[in-house]
Amino acid sequence: MARKTDASGDALVTIPKGEWRRPTRRRVVGIRDKLRSVYGIPIMPPHEQPLDELVLTVLSQSTNDRNRDVAYERLRERFDDWEAVMEAPNAEVEEAIRPGGISKVKSKRIQEILRAIDDSPEGRGLDLSFLREATVPEGQRYLCSLPGVGRKTAACVLLFAYGLRDVPVDTHVSRVGMRLRILRPGAPFEELHDEMLDLSPRGEELELHVNLLRHGRRTCHARRPDCPACVLARVCPSRQL
Numbered sequence: 001m002a003r004k005t006d007a008s009g010d011a012l013v014t015i016p017k018g019e020w021r022r023p024t025r026r027r028v029v030g031i032r033d034k035l036r037s038v039y040g041i042p043i044m045p046p047h048e049q050p051l052d053e054l055v056l057t058v059l060s061q062s063t064n065d066r067n068r069d070v071a072y073e074r075l076r077e078r079f080d081d082w083e084a085v086m087e088a089p090n091a092e093v094e095e096a097i098r099p100g101g102i103s104k105v106k107s108k109r110i111q112e113i114l115r116a117i118d119d120s121p122e123g124r125g126l127d128l129s130f131l132r133e134a135t136v137p138e139g140q141r142y143l144c145s146l147p148g149v150g151r152k153t154a155a156c157v158l159l160f161a162y163g164l165r166d167v168p169v170d171t172h173v174s175r176v177g178m179r180l181r182i183l184r185p186g187a188p189f190e191e192l193h194d195e196m197l198d199l200s201p202r203g204e205e206l207e208l209h210v211n212l213l214r215h216g217r218r219t220c221h222a223r224r225p226d227c228p229a230c231v232l233a234r235v236c237p238s239r240q241l
């Protein structure tokens with residue numbers, strides 16, 4: 001096991017794959033139950049708007065939820081539909097999403113993604129509803145073939161738009177999961193996504209994602225985790241008490 005320290009002074013632990021022992025189902029269920037006792041069971045029915053989810057996820061990069069939402073609302077108010085966003089001069093899209101930060105990069109990326117979807121050889125246009133019937137690996141492969149789209153964005157679309165069995169691993173989920181040792185510390189994002197999927201009880205993908213994320217935001221902060229107040233302290237090998 002190698003130890004490094006990041007800029008915040010938090011100990012970063014890396015466990016090589018050969019030394020990693022995956023968590024038992026009992027341990028995962030115990031953690032799920034403790035998180036459930038604090039945060040409840042999130043209710044978020046699939047909204048069936050995959051393009052909205054895709055664009056929202058691009059806008060969420062490197063900013064907070066509030067700025068992301070302002071940028072998204074401005075984009076929806078400025079343009080009639082996603083086709084209008086795709087065909088607009090880039091400067092207009094960039095101006096609309098400016099409150100979300102790095103708007104030059106994001107506006108270009110959003111338009112590239114929309115054009116790639118529209119250019120599909122099947123002639124579907126800007127329609128991603130085929131994902132509802134596709135298998136999860138097919139959906140992941142298609143979404144990850146779009147410009148700049150990775151596993152996290154693909155999982156957001158599949159899970160939040162259609163309730164399919166995929167789990168996004170963002171910075172909060174990966175940090176909390178690694179500290180709890182249900183995810184391998186130091187694992188690359190591709191592996192983290194595969195592991196999250198494997199360890200999530202079937203039908204509870206959304207619950208585990210949302211409650212780990214909430215815990216990362218409210219208690220298991222990146223810099224100073226509030227371990228004395230943490231409901232998971234007794235089962236966490238990273239607790240600082």
Ligand code: SF4
Pocket residue numbers: 176179180219220221225226227230231232233234236237238239240
């Ligand atoms: S005990 Fe501390 S490090 Fe472990 S999950 Fe709770 S807040 Fe995070």
